[in-house]
Amino acid sequence: MTILDKIIVKKKVEVEQAKVISTIANLEAMPLFERSCLSLHDSIHHTERNGIIAEYKRASPSKGIINDRSSVAEVVVGYEAAGASAVSVLTDREFFGGSLNDLVAARAELHIPLLRKEFIIDAYQLVEAKAHGADIILLIAAVLDSKQVQALSEFAQSLGLNVLLEVHNREELERSMVDSVDAIGVNNRNLKDFSVSLDHSLELVDLIPDRFIKVSESGISDPETIRQLRQAGFQGFLIGENFMKTGDPAQAIREFVNLL
Numbered sequence: 001m002t003i004l005d006k007i008i009v010k011k012k013v014e015v016e017q018a019k020v021i022s023t024i025a026n027l028e029a030m031p032l033f034e035r036s037c038l039s040l041h042d043s044i045h046h047t048e049r050n051g052i053i054a055e056y057k058r059a060s061p062s063k064g065i066i067n068d069r070s071s072v073a074e075v076v077v078g079y080e081a082a083g084a085s086a087v088s089v090l091t092d093r094e095f096f097g098g099s100l101n102d103l104v105a106a107r108a109e110l111h112i113p114l115l116r117k118e119f120i121i122d123a124y125q126l127v128e129a130k131a132h133g134a135d136i137i138l139l140i141a142a143v144l145d146s147k148q149v150q151a152l153s154e155f156a157q158s159l160g161l162n163v164l165l166e167v168h169n170r171e172e173l174e175r176s177m178v179d180s181v182d183a184i185g186v187n188n189r190n191l192k193d194f195s196v197s198l199d200h201s202l203e204l205v206d207l208i209p210d211r212f213i214k215v216s217e218s219g220i221s222d223p224e225t226i227r228q229l230r231q232a233g234f235q236g237f238l239i240g241e242n243f244m245k246t247g248d249p250a251q252a253i254r255e256f257v258n259l260l
């Protein structure tokens with residue numbers, strides 16, 4: 001069993017438990033559920049923002065603990081101040097040390113779109129995302145079939161959420177690309193063996209129609225790489241570990257952005 005398989009097995013159990021603790025009606029009654037989501041498109045194309053989707057990531061299956069000292073608030077405030085276009089917060093506890101509380105804490109500080117970085121397998125998690133302040137949700141093609149991508153993305157958009165579809169190769173892209181997603185992210189990390197290569201982004205970018213926001217994800221640690229990805233046609237750049245592994249992620253993103 002790969003780590004991804006293990007994450008999905010655990011996720012199915014967690015989602016069923018969550019449904020018992022809090023019904024959809026309970027989620028819909030939460031104050032944040034009523035707010036209008038911020039547009040990823042507008043933020044990515046805003047001239048004073050730099051396209052970075054900066055991630056708050058305490059731990060990961062590939063690296064173990066990355067940063068268990070920096071608070072959500074101090075990090076996301078620093079990300080926004082450095083010109084990030086959006087912030088990503090991992091909400092999986094078991095494998096990434098995150099939580100929905102982290103999402104709410106980030107929402108309280110931010111004026112830019114917020115991505116719930118999660119392994120979405122059920123429409124319940126979309127209502128949960130909206131009720132805890134997310135503007136964007138992630139659908140991972142590696143764990144969903146094309147009908148699930150279609151149904152989940154349509155439902156997410158009906159809630160006003162922006163949808164980021166994540167693919168890793170041409171097969172995933174071709175079977176999952178639907179009009180009800182706003183952005184397509186190419187994950188440079190192979191989620192089965194954790195190897196990272198920018199070639200995945202560079203090989204797929206021209207196959208992604210221009211109506212989608214194009215995002216390159218994972219393993220980005222050098223401002224020169226952003227220049228290369230922009231040149232290739234990407235507008236968004238998802239970066240987590242490179243900032244979080246330092247003692248001061250807010251300072252790390254400032255220094256990185258100064259070199260862009």
Ligand SMILES: O=C(O)c1ccccc1NCC(=O)[C@H](O)[C@H](O)COP(=O)(O)O
Pocket residue numbers: 003004055057060061062063187191194217218219220238239240241242
């Ligand atoms: O990061 C991992 O080890 C990982 C393992 C299994 C599934 C997902 C994983 N990461 C989630 C992400 O998408 C990354 O956190 C995100 O793209 C940022 O990547 P990085 O800049 O390399 O931290």
